[in-house]
Amino acid sequence: MLSCNSSTSGPSTFLLTGFPGLEASQQWVSIPINLICVVSILGNSIILYLIHTDPALHEPMYIFLSMLAASDLGLCASTFPTMVRLFWLGARELSFDLCAAQMFFIHAFTYVESGVLLAMAFDRFIAIRDPLHYATILPDSAVAKVGTAIVVRAVLLNLPGPILLRNLLFPQVSELSHCYCLHCDLVGLACSDIQINSVVGLVSILFSLGLDSSLIMLSYVLILRTVLGIASPGERLKALNTCVSHLCIVLIFYLPKLGLSVLHRVERHNYPALAVLMANLHFLVPPFMNPIVYCIKSKQIRQGLLKRFQQKRVGVS
Secondary structure, X not given: OOOHHHEEOOOOEEEXXXXXOOHHHHHHXXXXXXXXXXXXXXXXXXXXXXXXXXXXXXXXXXXXXHHHHHHHHHHHHHHHHHHHHHHHHOOOEEEHHHXXXXXXXXXXHHHHHHHHHHHHHHHHHHHHHOHHHHHHHOOHHHHXXXXXXXXXXXXXXXXXXXXXXXXXXXXXXXXXXXXXXXXXXXXXXXXXXXXXXXXXXXXXHHHHXXXXXXXXXXXXXXXXXXXHOOOOHHHXXXXXXXXXXXXXXXXXXHHHHHHHHHHHHHOOOOOHHHHHHXXXXXXXXXXXXXXXXXXXXXXXXXXXXXXXHHHHHHHHO
């Protein structure tokens, strides 16, 4: 990698990073990661297909789930191509424009997923607190507006990032920390003043992941308070059971990010391959696990899946 003495305002090239110390066998190491990507794409595509084709699943909870599946597919589409190029084709180079575009889509789909998780938490609170007026409070028009607001917020929060990066000077060749482009990584490689970029990045995170996680916790406090006000122990358990799937995917979404943050601050330089693996998994695990969690915990999703298999068997026979 060239130093900042050779920085340029012209086109810069960024080098993707695989698994440090495992370059000779990284194709084999990447096989599980590639399998996770393929299963994630198939699982989320099936979820989208089931919700789209089954009228019984045209409820706010499952519409939000379809938004979650769509954002997971977008995240896979944003990260998978560069992983394949790096691990199987050995292509490390990425132009500035491609890197900035990938950065935008990765962060945008991450923020969409975070916003959808918040919407799902609100949905569960309404369903438990006022089940008789659930459909009235959350009609299809309200769900559509919420989905639109989530997407617009993700775009607006991420749009300044790539634009401001164009004003920075970079070395002609820069080595990234991961096999994809992230805002913090690119800003850290710049040779010019990054104060504005850092502030914009921090504000973006605070008004997305920070705000969403806080409101999700508040939603569960209100849910727990509502559940404790239910007289029947059986009804309490039934109400809490409707939140298990959502709580699982919230933990799956936020805990890897927390673990990666701790690793970067404590042991990143001692275990670089582990840091890269965690960085890959923290984007890949949620899209992989979300369909599995909902297929296991949601009776309606399981029934819809079985119905499609039975129809296919009847059609074949």
